[in-house]
Amino acid sequence: MSVVEPGTVAPTCPTETAVQLSDVSFGYDRRRPVLRGIDMTIPRGKVVAIMGGSGCGKTTILRLIGGQLRAQRGTITVAGQDVMSLDRDALFALRRKIGMLFQFGALFTDLSVFENVAFPLREHTDLQEELVHDLVLMKLNAVGLRGAAQLRPAELSGGMARRVALARAVALDPMLVMYDEPFAGLDPISLGVVGQLIRELNDALGITSVVVTHDIYESLKIVDYIYFVSEGRIVAQGTPADVRKSSDPFVRQFVDGAPDGPVPFHYPAKALAREFARAQ
Amino acid sequence: MRSEAVTWALRRVGERTISSIERFGFAARFSVAVLTHSPAALRRLRLTLREIYFSGVLSLVIILVSGLFVGMVLALQGYEVLTRYGANESLGILVALSLVRELGPVVAGLLFASRAGSAITAEIGLMKTTEQLSAMEMMAVDPLARVVAPRFFGGIVSMPLLAALFSTLGVFGAYLVGVRLIGIDAGAFWGNMQAAVDFRYDILNGIIKSVVFGVAVSLIAVFEGYNARPTAEGVSTATTRTVVASSLSILALDFVLTVFMFRGIGV
Numbered sequence: 080m081s082v083v084e085p086g087t088v089a090p091t092c093p094t095e096t097a098v099q100l101s102d103v104s105f106g107y108d109r110r111r112p113v114l115r116g117i118d119m120t121i122p123r124g125k126v127v128a129i130m131g132g133s134g135c136g137k138t139t140i141l142r143l144i145g146g147q148l149r150a151q152r153g154t155i156t157v158a159g160q161d162v163m164s165l166d167r168d169a170l171f172a173l174r175r176k177i178g179m180l181f182q183f184g185a186l187f188t189d190l191s192v193f194e195n196v197a198f199p200l201r202e203h204t205d206l207q208e209e210l211v212h213d214l215v216l217m218k219l220n221a222v223g224l225r226g227a228a229q230l231r232p233a234e235l236s237g238g239m240a241r242r243v244a245l246a247r248a249v250a251l252d253p254m255l256v257m258y259d260e261p262f263a264g265l266d267p268i269s270l271g272v273v274g275q276l277i278r279e280l281n282d283a284l285g286i287t288s289v290v291v292t293h294d295i296y297e298s299l300k301i302v303d304y305i306y307f308v309s310e311g312r313i314v315a316q317g318t319p320a321d322v323r324k325s326s327d328p329f330v331r332q333f334v335d336g337a338p339d340g341p342v343p344f345h346y347p348a349k350a351l352a353r354e355f356a357r358a359q
Numbered sequence: 360m361r362s363e364a365v366t367w368a369l370r371r372v373g374e375r376t377i378s379s380i381e382r383f384g385f386a387a388r389f390s391v392a393v394l395t396h397s398p399a400a401l402r403r404l405r406l407t408l409r410e411i412y413f414s415g416v417l418s419l420v421i422i423l424v425s426g427l428f429v430g431m432v433l434a435l436q437g438y439e440v441l442t443r444y445g446a447n448e449s450l451g452i453l454v455a456l457s458l459v460r461e462l463g464p465v466v467a468g469l470l471f472a473s474r475a476g477s478a479i480t481a482e483i484g485l486m487k488t489t490e491q492l493s494a495m496e497m498m499a500v501d502p503l504a505r506v507v508a509p510r511f512f513g514g515i516v517s518m519p520l521l522a523a524l525f526s527t528l529g530v531f532g533a534y535l536v537g538v539r540l541i542g543i544d545a546g547a548f549w550g551n552m553q554a555a556v557d558f559r560y561d562i563l564n565g566i567i568k569s570v571v572f573g574v575a576v577s578l579i580a581v582f583e584g585y586n587a588r589p590t591a592e593g594v595s596t597a598t599t600r601t602v603v604a605s606s607l608s609i610l611a612l613d614f615v616l617t618v619f620m621f622r623g624i625g626v
Contacts, residue, residue, distance in 0.1 A: 145497050147493065147496060147497070171499040171501075172499070174496075174497055174498065174499040175498075175499045177497065179494070179497040179498075181490045181493065181494055182490070183489065183490070185489060185490035185491050185493065185494035186491075187491055187494075188489070188491070198498070198500075199498045199500075202498065202499075202500050202505075203499065
């Protein structure tokens, strides 16, 4: 499967470290911190996964990197630029170099597949219509959906929608692509296709990829490095090989899919005896 | 135990007050942001025309049918009262002034809020729920310029046109009932109407009212959609709030505008 045409390699990140988070803390309100003192380094050209249970703050990290949220403490740099110190225009300029794939694609439902992929090109370039047409078909061809160009998002399966969103995310040849749960709800074939596309697009275009997921098996096949996040902190990290042989209780629970462990089965509650006594 | 309950109640009141003030402040800032982004709607003319189609053209059926029936009912009721005073030939004046000054803008505004306002809120709310607005932001495209401004501007353009059509169909409905059905002299019906309805005092003030209602409904609709909680229940609540807040705003604004516009009423 060849994913890119020759001569379409994206401009790479100018710094060795594509994304750096230093001592980042964030909460939607003061009482409930979501992230606490996160340190993370994402080198240029690598595929890095951020893993953890639902609600542990993985997606929040992506939103902080993209400047959609502002951390209460710490610094976040993307390609050497401090995201939180950027004004609106500078932030938008940075975002043009970042692609993002949302959990369920977030395709614009009033536009066709073709128009969805053409959207960033039309918004940010003055390319002639013929060129936009060719570029869009090239991107759709890369994800295997050139033939679906005229379909509406409602006519696509979950896996197809994710692939169209991927084509849209790389439409402007970004230096960094962020994936929010790219494997959620996909059948095994689509899962393999999306995973392979993430890896091949990363290598062929020379971009950097950040994949937020809880799909350990698919991730171990395609990523270079993994951060495990739990309760707002990084609790483990390493290469796929490190993860496979890790004896860390959290990593083991995650890899083995154990229902109880460092991540408890029960949500915190009063003692069982007290609850029953109350009922009596 | 009692002091705990009092503290809890006070805390609840405080939280609600702070939340209301925050919401009001956010609404004010949002309104300013929408107004400053309005020129963007003119630069994206195709999008704005599309929104005029969705808000205006697709509301035509309900507006035209309602206008026709309101005019017909107004003629029946008006004729019944005017006949008591031997002034049944003034039916044209009664119907035209009622429609142009009040019923046209107000009823068209209420229908516009229910038909187009709720649709705008639901659409923007669902775009938020399905992360389309977030995706736009991440593509360095401001949703206020791309999504909100065209809908806001489309509403402002559509509303006066719909109110004018409502009044026109209302007058036509009154003509059908008064002249064709009851048998009032057509010359008296149209002649008295022409003599009594002043363009600046009646028609222009009616247009101003409908523009103000258009701004209010569109602003409330886009605000509620943009501010909706990204859940099914959140979108449903936002849609309901749009219809309720828009309807109350129209009625309140109508009273204030009438006080200032029609001083001869003696308020």
